[in-house]
Amino acid sequence: MTQGARRVILLINPICEIWHKVTVSEQKLTDIQTPIADTTSGGRVRFEKERGVTEVEVVRGIGHVTIRVDAEQAAECRLELLQNIAAAAIPVFLVKLLPDGMSFAIRGGDMDAAEELLKKAGEEFLLSRDLAMVSIIAGAMRDLSGVMAIIYETLVNEGILVRQTGDAYNAVHCLVPGADAERAARALRQRFDLSETEESESTADGVGLKSL
């Protein structure tokens, strides 16, 4: 069997005494467009995404809005708010429903427009600027257990406040203060034993986050 540039590392979590297998590739699989021939093994090719966490990404320049409304009419108020935001073509993401309101994230370039819209609407809101979204990427996040524990252990130990979390089948997203983003990403990369090359960084306005 050839592992090429790949190495498999077994980590023991000293707190939970649970083995974690983290596979690290020096070449991102997303870079592979054609099968890779390995001349030492008679023209074999490599396949499939790695198991476990494979990347930590940072997107800077994100704002976070929390809006409080009358809990009795929360559903109606949230809908009206989202309709107004959509009408203003302000992209939002990490949308979360709260018993007495809602919260969402926005790109840096949309913060002023969002603030103006919410002020005009007379909403009670809190806008936090200069946040960053640190995303922990895995091939099949929802088949994994323990990733959130490791993320929280790492960030709590670093004294980093998590403003919001979100998850998809291939990622867990953590909204943290922008000033802490680099430290958060570095600590998480160390914790998941990822090399420097597995981090990527960009700004929210530059990556075209979607509107919801």
Add this chain to the structure above:
Amino acid sequence: MKILVQKFGGTSVDSEESRSKAAGKIVRAIGNGWSVVVVVSAIGRDGAPYATDTLVKFLKSVDSNTLPAAREMDMMMACGEIMSTVVMAQTLRARGYETIALTGGQAGIATDYEFGNARIISIDPAYVVRMLEVEKIVFVAGFQGVTEYGAVTTLGRGGSDTTASALGAALKPYAKEIAVEIYTDVDGVRTADPRQVKEARRLNKATYEEVAEMAHLGAKVVHPRAAEIAHLYRIPLWVKSTFADAEGTLITADEDCDDKVQQQVTGITHTGKIVYLRFPLPANGEIDKGQVEMEIYRILQKAAIPLYLNSTDGNAFAFAVAREHLPTLINLLNGLAIPVENRTNGVNRVYLLGLGQRNIAFETQRILLEKASSVLDVRAVEAEVTNNCTVVSVISGRFRGIPGVTARMLEALARVGVPVYQTADSPLSVSVLVPEEDAGKATRALHVIFELATEDSVDGRT
């Protein structure tokens, strides 16, 4: 050489009539000038004599108190595919074609050692290519490979789709044209589950990312691993029906779909029997929230319980788990006391968890901790448990072109009286957590509001 990999699922090979239909697809491809590799799943589903589940039950019946070794379990599970591969090869041989049947290992598929859920490390397609060059139809058992030292492994869920897609990638360098066809009992990828939405339409085209997202969020057409491999190596992937002549759905790269396709909603899915838990901490609890969350996540980690739909807000946090884990979760968390050291004023706090109901564990802990109330600030956290939920998702390759998806979803669901407990989003989807009993109603309402049944306004894919 033009190489076509055709994969036939269990229902495509479970009767003489089905196998005859499948054989017809193979013969037609040969007639169109393709060199054909056929990947076959085990015959039939649970209850059928050679289905994988039947073989597993047979092995376990030897002694119900002794679990089979994972290695031997994989050997047993791989037998179903091997049998159907040989049967299909014989079906074509009986029609006068030169055939050869191969196990996954014989086809050069090497995997890691994760028995029951192995990953393909490499494929050496030399023998398959040699057989194609001498004009044989090559039948390969899906769902399996071998380790470095020859132990048979199985690939887990969607294993045969994964085998087909991976073989397509491995054979690409040897072909002037390559394609993979996944044959099943439906005629392609649909805008929703037709059992829930009778107006659900077949898509002519979808992107790899959309289909992988749909599969992860509940659509049961093609396994996401197969779509991801096809994406990685740019293999055209078709989903077709064994039992119909419809063209099927072509899964392809973003750039191969026109702008209209990319900007529109692709479909609606739903998945999961879910419990949603929200933990509101008492006043000023936000300063301790990170530590409380961390301890709960550590416990879930120890119990190997995956969690999702995470959110955090002020002094509360929430997440969802599969309903099957709720009894374990109640055992683990009810009455749990989480100590939090306060480094600023020296007063130590303890958060005492209750899950939906105050049971003996909670009450006992509370009474015991009250005795230490002079030195401890004991704070009860009564989690709100919302049972019987499911996730309904709207999938789109490019949400940027259609602002206000969440607003439209909430609007549609409010109109039909479906409460939404939480939302989640990814670059390709927006999901809502709703009562399980409302899954069909929610899916239909979303199908209507995004006009998925209307050809002109949807995606131009029909």
